[in-house]
Amino acid sequence: TQLLEQSPQFLSIQEGENLTVYCNSSSVFSSLQWYRQEPGEGPVLLVTVVTGGEVKKLKRLTFQFGDARKDSSLHITAAQPGDTGLYLCAGAPQINDYKLSFGAGTTVTVRA
Amino acid sequence: KAGVTQTPRYLIKTRGQQVTLSCSPISGHRSVSWYQQTPGQGLQFLFEYFSETQRNKGNFPGRFSGRQFSNSRSEMNVSTLELGDSALYLCASSTRLAGGTDTQYFGPGTRLTVL
Helix, strand or coil, rough: CCCCEEECCCCECCCCCCEEEECCCCCCCEEEEEEEECCCCCCCEEECCCCCEEEEEECCCEECCCCCCCEEEEEEEECCHHHCEEEEEEECCCCCCCCEECCCCCCEEECC | CCCCCCEEEEEEEECCCCEEEEEECCCCCCCEEEEEEECCEEEEEEEHHHHHCEEEEECCCCCCCECCCCCCCCEEEEECCHHHCCCCEEEEEEEECCCCCCEEECCEEEEEEEE
16 A cells, blocks of 8 residues: 555657646655656656645646645646656655655556 | 766666666765556565665555665665566655755666566
8 A cells, every 4th residue: 555646657748748646645744845757767856846735836837845845746838848758746744754655656658 | 076877778678587786876865765666566666775774665566676785875676577577767865964965966877677
């Protein structure tokens, strides 16, 4: 059983469309991170959110941390084929806790 | 700065054998964590080493072990390999700053196949 539940598992959209990936848990996290992983590579950190209600923007990507610090979302505006990849959320239960729990991931495919 | 390097990138072993994987962290990083990634279970935490000491451990059997050297390089060992150990093994390094979150930088992984 995953501590962090990601949805949807798969997402296939046309270039230019928007998409949202969700990461939910019944547990509280001191911080939550989003990674993107491409085939044959390790995950690359996109963002870390630490404050409940926090919203961070990274170009066309918007990340939100729930008020209760139990959930998060990743929204991509005007998706491009380069956004294709496996998106993973990961949570640290406590500060200074390096034992990250990962969601199962969302495979995003953006068609040209 | 060079990234996290892992060797070998690919490995094929048979059941019952043992294997050692190596990870060199980013220069200056003293924390190394190991993860196992499989299609069924996703990314699961194995253990973390900092200053040559294991600081955290996941829920894996004792066949999985690791160590860290004085130069922060780390190795993980899996003994008596089983088919279910086939996975991508990822190593991540960080500075392990006190008092807050810390970015973990992942290597490309070692793809282990057990036949």
